[in-house]
Amino acid sequence: MVLQVKKACKNFGGLSALSDVSFSINQGEIFGLIGPNGAGKTTMFNLITSMFTPTSGEIIFNEDNINGLKPHLITKKGICRTFQNIRLFPQMTAEENVMVGEHCRSKSGVFSSVFRTKSQRQEEERIRSKANELLEFVGLGGFAETVSDSLAYGQQRRLEIARALASSPKLLLLDEPAAGMNETETSELFRLIKRIQEQGITVLLIEHDMPLVMKLCDRIAVLNFGKKIAEGTPAEIQNNPDVIEAYLGSEEEDMYA
Amino acid sequence: MLAELINPYYLQVASFILINIILGVSIYITLSTGQLSLANAGFMGIGAYTSALLTLNFDLPIIVGIMAGTLLAGVFGILIGIPTLRLQGVYLAIVTLGFGEVIRVIFVNWESMTKGAVGLSGIPHMGRELLNTVKDLGFDPKVLGLQNNQFVFLAIFLILLAVTVSIIAFFRRQNRSRVGRAFAAIKLDEKAAESMGINITYYKVLAFAQGAMVAGFAGALFAHVLAYISPADFAYHRAVEILIFAVFGGSEVIWGPVFGALFLTVMPEVLRFISEYRYMIYGLIIIIMMAVRPQGLIDVNILNWVKLKTSKRRQKHGTSSQKSM
Secondary structure (H helix, E strand, O other): OOEEEEEEEEEEOOEEEEEEEEEEEOOOOEEEEEOOOOOOHHHHHHHHOOOOOOOEEEEEEOOEEOOOOOHHHHHHHOEEEOOOOOOOOOOOEHHHHHHHHOHHHOOOOHHHHHOOOHHHHHHHHHHHHHHHHHHHHOOOHHHOOOEHHHOOHHHHHHHHHHHHHOOOOOEEEEEOOOOOOOHHHHHHHHHHHHHHHHOOOEEEEEOOOHHHHHHHOOEEEEEEOOEEEEEEOHHHHHOOHHHHHHHHOOOOOOOOO | OHHHHOOHHHHHHHHHHHHHHHHHHHHHHHHOOOOOOOOHHHHHHHHHHHHHHHHHHHOOOHHHHHHHHHHHHHHHHHHHHOOOOOOOHHHHHHHHHHHHHHHHHHHHHOHHHHOHHHOEEOOOOHHHHHHHHHHHOOOOHHHHOOOHHHHHHHHHHHHHHHHHHHHHHHHHHHHOOHHHHHHHHHHHOHHHHHHOOOOHHHHHHHHHHHHHHHHHHHHHHHHHHHOEEOHHHHOHHHHHHHHHHHHHHOOOOOHHHHHHHHHHHHHHHHOHHHHHHHHHHHHHHHHHHHHHOOOOOOOHHHHHHHHHHHHHHHHHOOOOOOOOO
16 A cells, blocks of 8 residues: 555645545555546645645555655655646656756755765756656656746646656655646657556546546546545446446436436 | 066955955855845945954954854854745845844944944054064065065965965865855755755755855955954845946856955955946946846856867967866
């Protein structure tokens, strides 16, 4: 078990964004988190990465309780994420963006940087070549020197994945990676996520593109109004009446669905 | 012949340009993590008073005083940097401006120590001390054809030049390293930087302390170049002046505030009649720059353009020593 979420609750004032959500993710699988807008999926990501602390409940990563740990330490432990609304460092080049991702796997400080010690130069060289490998890996081989702001939308999404991979995560959280992508880009993304899985990295995926989720995920959990309403294989989820109702509404209630 | 070229007045102006460049660098460092600190005039004052008092009261060598002033300013930088971590943008600016005023008020009112608004005079002068040392060693500036005061101002200028170049080199190297990338990441998107494993608390306080140390260092140099300081030297006007270096020159690249400090120190000297209106002009500059060119005169694009031009010229002249970066 890589990640266990136990009865996680998150309230914002009187509003309960998540209540008693539990699930666990096995080593090496692609786990999907789906649900209608506002169901609490991104809030779940923010709890796992410690952007928010849970109101109650536990989040356990590789046997360690990671509740309340500072976000940068979560990354160091091996959880890294991408963002729903792309958050690259806009004025940096693609290469620099990925190099920032390697921050927690490198250590040179002010003095070794200023005096260019041997270990600092070697480390910098290592970071740079790994960054370029990762750019190659996500299909941005020729764009190392391009300022990330001027990359195409789909490329920016893949660059964000490369940046997250640079922190050598054991668990990768992808927040709607296919949003705004066309069909070709989506199928490229599908292969990319599969290749990430082949590297032994566990993936937790939030996605609205149902065909992609159903093809890609080993298991899926469905959230609605902050509660988990189903969990299972794609086939089970597709036939679950609660899920169908959550997505399409029940017949009496909404005839336009 | 050398003697005629060396005009103490020009050297004096050049020395103040260099001190202002160091101050420009100090605000640039904190800005490179996206924090706007207006406390640098206060830190400058701490550096200046610390060094001046140590050398006046305890007869310490100037260099020890300068180091103590720099370090104490750095300590205050950490003390201010930690509680203000949660403040962003204009709120941070207000608090740091307030801190600068508090420091000034302390200098004015702690009369037993600082002689209040009258200020400290008779601070050991860097150039003259050096002249005495050199003379004790049996060297006479006349050998070089220099008069004593020419030697004094030339020595100050050269020391400051070396120091300024070292500081700029220091931060240019830091910028192009893991630390510099962390600074830039925090400036561009704090939340994303944190998610990428950057300890933002550490780097923001580091930048704050570095900025404070550089400002304190500039202050200590100022004290020993001028030999006279008073609280008015580190007041609100100074804070605005330092800010203007970054606003006018730009704060994206280190050359921005360097250029800003250079230009804005030379201008009132060259155009004497302007100097009376300088604060009006500063106000105008802020408004115009914010409206027309918020990133300042020197930004990455300008720098790349200059690099392109100079590399082309180099190729034309046949020297193919094109080193990367």
